[in-house]
Amino acid sequence: MTQQQPIAVLGGGSFGTAFANLLAENGQRVRQWMRDEEQAEAIRTRRENPNYLKGVRIHDGVEPTTDLAATLAECEMIFVAVPSSALRKVLDGRSEELAGKMLVSLTKGIEAQSFKLMSQVLEEIAPKSRIAVISGPNLAREIAEHELTATVVASEDDDLCAQVQDALHGRTFRVYASGDRFGVELGGALKNVYAIIAGMAAALGMGENTKGMLITRALAEMTRFAVQLGANPMTFLGLAGVGDLIVTCSSPKSRNYQVGFALGEGLTLEDAVARMGETAEGVNTLKVLKAKADELQVYMPLVAGLNAILFGGRTLEQVIGALMSGEPKTDVDFIPTTGF
Numbered sequence: 001m002t003q004q005q006p007i008a009v010l011g012g013g014s015f016g017t018a019f020a021n022l023l024a025e026n027g028q029r030v031r032q033w034m035r036d037e038e039q040a041e042a043i044r045t046r047r048e049n050p051n052y053l054k055g056v057r058i059h060d061g062v063e064p065t066t067d068l069a070a071t072l073a074e075c076e077m078i079f080v081a082v083p084s085s086a087l088r089k090v091l092d093g094r095s096e097e098l099a100g101k102m103l104v105s106l107t108k109g110i111e112a113q114s115f116k117l118m119s120q121v122l123e124e125i126a127p128k129s130r131i132a133v134i135s136g137p138n139l140a141r142e143i144a145e146h147e148l149t150a151t152v153v154a155s156e157d158d159d160l161c162a163q164v165q166d167a168l169h170g171r172t173f174r175v176y177a178s179g180d181r182f183g184v185e186l187g188g189a190l191k192n193v194y195a196i197i198a199g200m201a202a203a204l205g206m207g208e209n210t211k212g213m214l215i216t217r218a219l220a221e222m223t224r225f226a227v228q229l230g231a232n233p234m235t236f237l238g239l240a241g242v243g244d245l246i247v248t249c250s251s252p253k254s255r256n257y258q259v260g261f262a263l264g265e266g267l268t269l270e271d272a273v274a275r276m277g278e279t280a281e282g283v284n285t286l287k288v289l290k291a292k293a294d295e296l297q298v299y300m301p302l303v304a305g306l307n308a309i310l311f312g313g314r315t316l317e318q319v320i321g322a323l324m325s326g327e328p329k330t331d332v333d334f335i336p337t338t339g340f
C-alpha cells in the first residue's frame with residue numbers, strides 16, 4: 001500500500017503552527033518547515049512551539065523540519081504561512097521545484113514596492129504551479145483551540161479549491177470556496193489596517209456606537225478601494241471581507257488590534273510593535289495602501305488619518321476632529337449597481 005503523501009506548511013509562527021496542527025488532526029502527515037533548527041528541535045521533543053501558541057500541544061502527525069528543498073520535493077500541497085516581508089525571499093529561485101505543485105497562501109499582506117498580493121508574488125516565482133489563497137476570520141489561537149471557525153479558499157482552479165477543502169474540513173473547521181482570488185486576498189490584507197484603528201479606539205475607551213461606525217466605514221473604504229482595482233465588491237460581504245474585518249477589529253487576540261491598542265495607550269509605533277513581538281502586517285500595508293490610494297485618487301479618510309498619526313506627526317485628536325467634520329457623504333456609495 002502506498003503511504004499517504006505529506007502536506008507542507010511553510011512557517012514556524014502562530015498561523016503555520018495552527019494550520020499544521022489542523023491538517024494533522026484531520027489525519028494528514030504534515031511537514032512544518034521553519035528556519036530555526038532550535039525551534040524545530042524543541043517542537044520535536046516537547047511537542048509544543050516554544051515561541052508561538054504557548055500551551056497548544058503539537059500533534060504527533062506534524063514533523064518540524066528546516067530542510068526546505070526536501071519538504072518541497074516530498075509534498076504536492078504546500079501552505080505558505082510566512083510574513084509578507086519574507087515570502088519572496090523564502091521561495092525565490094525555486095520555480096522548477098514548485099512546478100505543478102499546489103501552493104496555498106495564508107499570508108495577509110501586500111509587497112511594498114510592487115503592490116502585489118502574495119498569490120501574485122507566488123505566481124511570479126512559480127509560474128507553473130497551481131495557486132490558491134486562504135483568508136477569513138481566522139485567529140490562529142482560536143483555530144488551535146478548536147473554536148468553530150470558517151474560512152474561504154479562493155482560486156480560479158476549482159479542483160484545487162476542492163482538494164484544499166477536503167484536506168482542511170473537520171469537526172471545527174469549515175472551508176467555503178470562491179472563484180475571486182483577488183478580492184478574497186485583498187480583503188485579508190486591507191482589514192489589518194482598520195484593526196489598528198479599532199485597537200486605538202478601544203484603548204481610548206470609545207463607545208459601541210463608535211465601534212459600529214468604524215467597522216462599517218472601514219468596510220465602505222476598503223470596498224471602494226477594491227472596486228477601483230477591479231475586484232468584485234460582493235466578495236467583501238463574505239467571510240474574507242466583513243467577516244474578517246469584524247473579528248480583527250473586535251478582538252484583543254489580533255496582533256494588529258494589539259498594536260493599535262498600544263498606540264492608543266501612548267506608545268510609539270516602534271515600541272508598540274516591539275511589545276507585541278509578532279507579525280502585524282497592517283503597519284506595512286498602511287504605507288503601501290496610502291501611496292496607492294493617493295495614486296488612484298481613492299477617498300480613504302481612515303487610512304489617511306492613521307497614516308497622518310503614525311507617519312505625519314498629527315495627533316489623534318486632530319485626526320478625529322478632521323474625520324468628524326468632513327463634508328457630508330452618502331452612506332452606501334461604494335457598490336456599483338451594474339457590472340458585477
Ligand SMILES: NC(=O)c1ccc[n+]([C@@H]2O[C@H](COP(=O)([O-])OP(=O)(O)OC[C@H]3O[C@@H](n4cnc5c(N)ncnc54)[C@H](O)[C@@H]3O)[C@@H](O)[C@H]2O)c1
Binds near residue numbers: 012013034052081089
Ligand atoms: N496568526 C494569525 O492569527 C493569522 C491568521 C491569518 C493569517 N495570518 C497571516 O499569516 C502570516 C504569518 O503570520 P503569523 O501569525 O504566523 O506570524 P508570526 O509572527 O506568529 O510568525 C512568523 C514566523 O515567520 C518566520 N519568519 C520570519 N521571517 C522569515 C524568513 N525570512 N524566513 C523564514 N521564516 C521567517 C518567523 O521566524 C516566525 O516563525 C501573516 O501574513 C499573517 O497576516 C496570521
Ligand SMILES: O=P(O)(O)OC[C@H](O)CO
Binds near residue numbers: 108280
Ligand atoms: O492577529 P492579526 O491581527 O494578524 O489577525 C489575524 C487574522 O488575520 C484574523 O483573521
